[in-house]
Amino acid sequence: MPNKHNKKHTICHALNELKTMQDLLTESSYKYLGKMLSDLVGADTIPFIMYTNDGLFNRIGRETTTNDETFVTNYFRIESINKESGRATISLLRPFDIHGKNTLSIDELIVLKKTSSSMSIDLSHINGIQPLDIDYMKRKNIIEQKW
Template sequence: MDTTRNDSSKDCLIEALLELKALQDFISNSSTKYFGKLLPKLIGADTIPFFLSTKEGLLTLTGDDFNKKTGKSTCFSTKYFRIESILKESGCVIVSLLMPLDIHGEHTKNICDCIQLKKTSTCVTIDFSCICAIQPLELELLKRKIIVEPKW
């Protein structure tokens, strides 16, 4: 009996992830005859950020972000993700890690200090069985500009 409940929860999670991916793809790929890819420009983002919950709390993963301008890599941890693809047959989802930035444009581990999310090229495959819930977040986290004004 308990496994049926788990299978049902897993199916529900897969459906939610598929819906989120479809919405994200719609934003990214929608095009009109006269205005082209206007929707992503109007929205200001091509990503729907989200949290993943496990039995222990919010899933936190570590990644590496390479800065092409400086040639340096930054190791970071994050609770923020972007869905890349869903592998229904294997029961996995591929997500890219979003780096949380504070008001100064520096990596932050504190959710309360997160002002902006930066897309990275770090991707991770996650087994559905580890996930209990998904929580989409505001697109504003991807669009905010970090502006530090002088004190005086």
């Protein structure tokens, strides 16, 4: 049976791999082709969800660009990892459905938007991660809000 230290170590490595791939999208610059990879992919974020013993990990965020609205999300972007402490800094991605309303349901999810909300989490409470399709970062709301 895996102990808490091994689980944290494994999650830390998985998030580190995700961060490496994400950095490749944003920081790869070649002498002749420039930042062609990020332009081709069209995103700088690999969104993911996390699992705990209680189910999906979720947090409340505050959107400072739109009247300090609060939102709940279980979608995140990895910002940094501290392997020694077993902690990660994540930013919260705001989930929207087809009508531009907040949603936690993956079945209703149309687009994820980056926010300025971030936090540090203890990885010993995380049992698993699941990367999501980067298309969620590139889509536009199909039906725009009228107010």
